[in-house]
Amino acid sequence: MNALVNFGKIFKFNGGVHPPENKTQSTQLPIAKLSLPDQLVLPLRQHVGNIPKVKVNVGDHVLKGQLLAEAEGMVSAAIHAPTSGTITAIADAIIPHPSGLPDHCITLKPDGLDTWIAHQGIDWRNTDRKSLVNSLRLSGIVGLGGATFPTQVKLRTDGKSAVHTLVINAAECEPYITCDDMLMRERAAEIVQGIAIAQHLLGATKVLIGIEDNKPEAIAAMQEATANTSMQVVVVPTLYPSGDARRLVHLLLGEEIPHNKRATEVGIQVFNVATVLALHRYFEYGEPALSRIVSMTGNVAQPRNFEVLFGTPLMHLVNAAGGAKPDTTHYIMGGPMMGFNLPDNNVPITKAANCIIAASPNLFAPPPPAMPCIRCARCADACPVSLQPQELYWFAKSDNFETAREYKLFDCIECGACSYVCPSNIPLVQYYRYAKSEIIAADRAKEAADLARERNEARLARIEREKLERAQKHAERAQGAKSEASPEQATNTPTETPDADAKKAAIAAAIARAKAQKQSLDDQPQTSSVTDKPTPAADEAKKAAIAAAIERAKAQKAAALQAGAMPRNVDTASGAVQQEIAEIDARRAAVGLTPPPNEATTQAAADKQAAIAAAIARAKAQKAAAEAAKLAESTEKKE
Secondary structure: OOOOOOOOOOOOOOOOEOOOOOOHHHOOOOOEEOOOOOOEEEEOOOOOOEOOEEOOOOOOEEOEOOEEEEOOOOOEOOEEOOOOEEEEEEEEEEOOOOOOOEEEEEEEEEOOOOOEOOOOOOOHHHOOHHHHHHHHHHOOOEOOOOOOOEHHHHOOOOOOOOOOEEEEEEOOOOOOOOHHHHHHHHOHHHHHHHHHHHHHHHOOOEEEEEEEOOOHHHHHHHHHHOOOOOOEEEEEOOOEOOOOHHHHHHHHHOOOOOOOOOHHHHOEEEEEHHHHHHHHHHHHHOOOOOEEEEEEEEOEOOOEEEEEEOOOEHHHHHHHOOOEOOOOOEEEEOOOOOOEEOOOOOOEOOOOOOEEEEEOOOOOOOOOOOOOOOOOOHHHHHOOOOOOHHHHHHHHHOOOHHHHHHOOHHHOOOOOHHHHHOOOOOOHHHHHHHHHHHHHHHHHHHHHHHHHHHHHHHHHHHHHHHHHHHHHHHHHHHHHHHHHHHHHHHHHOOOOOHHHHHHHHHHHHHHHHHHHHHHHHHHOOOOOOOOOOOOHHHHHHHHHHHHHHHHHHHHHHHHHHHOOOOOOOHHHHHHHHHHHHHHHHHHHHHOOOOOOOOHHHHHHHHHHHHHHHHHHHHHHHHHHHHHHHHHHHHHHHHO
16 A cells, blocks of 8 residues: 555544444445436436526437536536437426425437437647636536535636645445445546546645545555556545545544635645546546446345436336335435435436435334433534534524524534434434524525615615715706806997897887877877767767777787887877777768767767777777887897
């Protein structure tokens, strides 16, 4: 076994447990390639991060390796066709998830030809690192150890924290799971080539491969494959959960990664052996992530590891292992410590499915009823993160979430070691998951409320700012208009044009004439030649003559105004009326329509006629004066 002087020592972490391994059942036969199923159901949610964007439609014929869904955003992963065939549905279907809820999936019916798209490898040794990492967005490769974090994100370096050590996680500490063990036994050389690619992309100077001591065949194969390299195979003791990335880093390097930091911030990056093998297949042959090794074990006739295409129905895999035994009750995805019960027997195999366990009462007895906590502190002794599980249990049970947070609830890796050793059979991990979910929900609600408040405050600030801006603009316009008017007034006042002077003089003369005419009519003695008692016909003729005179005066005035001249003088109109009245009286006297005039009747008629004439004159004078004043006012406004 290779060993580094600086890294030969193992730094044991606190706690841990050693449950029955149950690994030998599925390591008796080599990895088998699973046959094509009748259909493949590809969930879009097979990784951490954003759901990819679908790029195909129902009815499309696709080839093996063709892009079906493109990575959306920075943290996302693509989905590819595992084989050639036809897209038959893009709809919700049951997926392998603890919730049991359906999610969006692409259903592919294979055509049996398994026809590839055109693909070729990438010369990663002579290509820019940044371009290589960016190309991984199209690969669909995620962490195949179970975390399913997009690999291109883990390989991206920002220059702030250089990675000096690459750790390859080959511990595989969970019971029943043997996919990594068999992969190292049979494909060690390809794994080492994938490690070299990851090391090149990260710029790491040291590579450590951590393997538990219960895998002697894998250790030997990896030592042989790394014999002529600087990579170091380090054997660690078999202790659950040594496969946790932070626990493995502590075992190999003695470094404790702070809970609020990532491994890259201290210059370390961790990859699973299956993930680096996928990197090798992509860069050497241009193959995206289409399949993975899955341990099919437990209560089946022939436990074995299979290379399974993503989207393969669960029962197709179970049948390949000889079928489930009659007493099988359900299926577990993952290991018995951190796995979960599958909601349906026909869920598809995804990128996270490293192991499927057929469960039965003989293998997994129903949990006994939980008893009260006896404060034995065995959970604290077993906790690999050095927490106080019994305190967290009380806080979670009483919904005292903030105190649980203060006791570092989110440092819990949910390994289940505390539940495994609890003599009261308390499902401690379930309480921690419940408390975490409630805290996350409350934080999201608070974040949404804070965001809404900030948006409202920003809106009110924007409205107030716009009001101030409008008021300022109005003030500036008013000030500008005032500044422009002052020089203009100062310029126009002393130098008025002759036309303006003439208009003002004409208006003043018209007003003066109207006043003089009114005064003369009021002071003039009134005489008339009309008789005392006119006939009805004569009255009608007289009214008609007066109306005609008024109409003529109006017509003359309208014509004068239209031509731009001043109205006719009031005395002219009055004289015309007087003349008409005199002519009418003369004609009446000539035809003998009235009796001979006497002094009394003549005087009464003269008084009446004078009053009518004076009233008409006053009315017309007032009208002329009003129009002249109005004209003068409008002229002043225009000026």
